[in-house]
Amino acid sequence: MKVKVGKKILSANEQYAEQNRRFFAERRILCLNMISSPGSGKTSILTRTINELKGKVKIGVIEGDIQTDYDAQRIKATGADVVQINTEGACHLSAAQVSGALEKLPVSKLEVIFIENVGNLVCPSAFELGESGKTAVLSVAEGDDKPAKYPALFAKSKVLLINKIDLLSLGAAIDFDIEKVKSEVHRLNKKIEIFSVSAKTGEGYDGWCHWLAEQAKKTNATNCK
Amino acid sequence: MHELSVAQNLLATISAETAKQKSRPIRAKISCGILNAINDELLTEALGAISKGTSCEGIGLEIEHKPMRGLCKKCGQEFDVDFSKCCCASCGSIDFKLLEDAPLILEEIEFETG
Numbered sequence: 016m017k018v019k020v021g022k023k024i025l026s027a028n029e030q031y032a033e034q035n036r037r038f039f040a041e042r043r044i045l046c047l048n049m050i051s052s053p054g055s056g057k058t059s060i061l062t063r064t065i066n067e068l069k070g071k072v073k074i075g076v077i078e079g080d081i082q083t084d085y086d087a088q089r090i091k092a093t094g095a096d097v098v099q100i101n102t103e104g105a106c107h108l109s110a111a112q113v114s115g116a117l118e119k120l121p122v123s124k125l126e127v128i129f130i131e132n133v134g135n136l137v138c139p140s141a142f143e144l145g146e147s148g149k150t151a152v153l154s155v156a157e158g159d160d161k162p163a164k165y166p167a168l169f170a171k172s173k174v175l176l177i178n179k180i181d182l183l184s185l186g187a188a189i190d191f192d193i194e195k196v197k198s199e200v201h202r203l204n205k206k207i208e209i210f211s212v213s214a215k216t217g218e219g220y221d222g223w224c225h226w227l228a229e230q231a232k233k234t235n236a237t238n239c240k
Numbered sequence: 241m242h243e244l245s246v247a248q249n250l251l252a253t254i255s256a257e258t259a260k261q262k263s264r265p266i267r268a269k270i271s272c273g274i275l276n277a278i279n280d281e282l283l284t285e286a287l288g289a290i291s292k293g294t295s296c297e298g299i300g301l302e303i304e305h306k307p308m309r310g311l312c313k314k315c316g317q318e319f320d321v322d323f324s325k326c327c328c329a330s331c332g333s334i335d336f337k338l339l340e341d342a343p344l345i346l347e348e349i350e351f352e353t354g
Contacts, residue, residue, distance in 0.1 A: 016351045020257055024249050024270065024344040107242050137277050138242035166323045167275040170308075170338060202326040202334055 028142055031110030035145025038117060039128070045234040046128045048144050050168055051152035052161075053134030056178040058086045059214035060152060061129055065093045067217075067224050072231050075125040077116045079108040079133045086131065096121055107139040108132050126231045136161070140168040147234065148173025155179050155191040162199045170203040174210070176223065181213040243279060246344065247286035251296060253346050258295050263351040267300040273342030274308045274323075306342035313337060 023029065039046045049057050058078075065074050075096040078087045087099035098116040100108060113130060120128065130146060132139040140149065151172040153161055156179055162169045169175065177196065182189050197209055208226060212219035250270065258265050272278050284301045291297050307320035312328035313336055319329035327334045 016263070016353050018257065018261065018349050018351065020253075020346045020349055022253055022257075022346050024246065024253055024346050027249060027252070105245065107245070109245070141242055141276050142245070163324065167277055171275065199326070203323070203338070205337070 025142070028110050031114050032143040032145040035110055035113055035117065037145075038114075038122075039145065039147060040237075042122055043235045043237060044122065044125060044128055045231045046130065046144075046146045047148055047150045047173070048130045048132060048139075048146035049150045049152060050132045050136070050139045050172075051134065051154075052136045052157055055134075055152045055154040055157065056214045057131050057134070057152050058089050060176060060178060060212070061131065062089055062093050063214045063217065063220065064224060064227065065090070065095045067220055068228060069094075072127055072228050073125050074127045074129065075120050075122070077108075077113060077120070077128065077130045079112070079131055081105070081133060096125070102133055106133055106135045107142050108144060109142060110144045113144045126235060127227065136165045136168060140171055151175045153177055153196070155182050155189055155193070159191045159193070159196045162196060162203060166203055169200050169207070172204065172207055174208045174226070175200055177209065177211045178214055180211045180218060181216045241282060242277070243282040244286045244290075246276075246278065247283055247290055250283075250287060250346065251291055251294070254296050254299065254349060255294065257346075257349055258351075261351050263353070265296055265299050265349050265351055267302065267350040268346060269302040269304065269348040269350075270344065270346050271304040271306055271342060272344045273306050275341040276344050278303065278305070278344075304347070308341055309339040310336045311339055 051057055061076060076090045078097055078099045080086055081102050081104060084099040087097045090097040098119045100112050100116055130144055149172040151168050200207060210219055210223040212223055254265060254268055280303050287301055291299055309318055310321040311318050312333055314333035315331040317330040328336050
C-alpha cells in the first residue's frame with residue numbers, strides 16, 4: 016500500500032531558520048553565514064574585518080567548528096563578542112544550534128553577526144540558518160575550478176570573497192585565473208558581489224569593508240518592526 | 241557527509257507517518273534538488289544505520305534528483321541547467337536566471353499489506 020506524503024524533510028531545521036530570520040529582522044541585524052573549505056582564511060578575514068571596522072560597525076561572531084575553540088580565541092583577541100559551537104563531528108551548523116548561540120550573544124549592541132560555519136564546501140550550503148545572506152570564501156590556493164565543481168554554494172551566495180590574493184604574485188606556482196572565476200561565478204549567480212582580498216596584507220579591504228558597512232546601514236534603516 | 245543529518249530528519253518524518261499506519265514501512269521515495277547535494281549511497285547507508293531497532297528498520301529508499309531549472313532571458317525558454325556549460329539549452333545564451341531549486345521532499349511511503 017502506497018501513501019502519498021509530500022512533506023519537507025528538513026522542516027524542523029527550516030522552522031528554526033525562520034525563527035532566526037525573524038530574530039534578526041526584529042533587531043535589524045545583518046547576519047552573514049560564512050562558508051568555505053577548511054583553511055581558506057575565514058577567521059583571518061573576520062579578525063581583520065573586525066579590526067578595520069572598529070568604532071564604525073559593531074560585529075559579533077558565532078564560530079562553528081567540529082572541535083576546539085581556537086577560532087573563538089582569535090576572534091576574542093580582537094575584543095569582539097563571540098560564541099563557539101562545537102558540532103562534535105557534524106560537518107555543518109544547524110539552525111537550532113544558531114538559535115542557542117544567539118541567546119549567549121549581547122545582540123542588543125550588535126549590528127552585524129557573522130556565522131563562521133564548519134569548514135566544508137558542500138554540506139553547510141544545504142542548511143539554511145536564517146541568515147540574511149551567505150558569504151562564500153575561496154582562496155586562490157584552492158584552484159580556480161571550484162565554482163564549476165561545487166556550484167551550489169556559489170549559486171546561493173550574496174557575496175564572494177576571493178582570499179589570499181597576495182599569493183598571486185607567485186605566478187605560475189599558484190595558477191589561479193581570477194577573471195575566469197569571476198565570470199563563472201557570475202554565470203551561476205548574477206546578483207553576487209565579488210571582492211578580491213588578502214586578509215594577510217589588507218589588500219582589497221577598502222571595497223569589502225565599505226560594502227559591509229553599507230549593508231549594515233541598509234539593514235538598520237529597514238522598517239520591519 | 242550532511243547525509244547523516246538528512247537521514248535523521250528523514251527517519252523522523254517517516255516515523256511520524258508510520259505511527260498513523262498499522263503496518264511496517266517497506267520503501268520510501270524522496271526527491272531533492274541539485275543544491276541539496278545528496279549522495280545516494282551515503283544517504284541510503286545512513287538511513288539503514290540509524291533505523292536499526294526502530295519501526296523503520298530495513299526500509300528501502302528511492303531517490304529522485306530533480307534538475308536545476310533555468311529561465312532564458314533571451315528566448316524565454318525554461319530548461320534544465322547543465323552546470324558544466326551554464327548556458328541556455330535552446331539558444332545558448334548565458335543570460336538566464338536560475339529558478340528555485342527543488343527542496344528535499346518525502347514523496348511517498350510504501351507499507352506492507354496484509
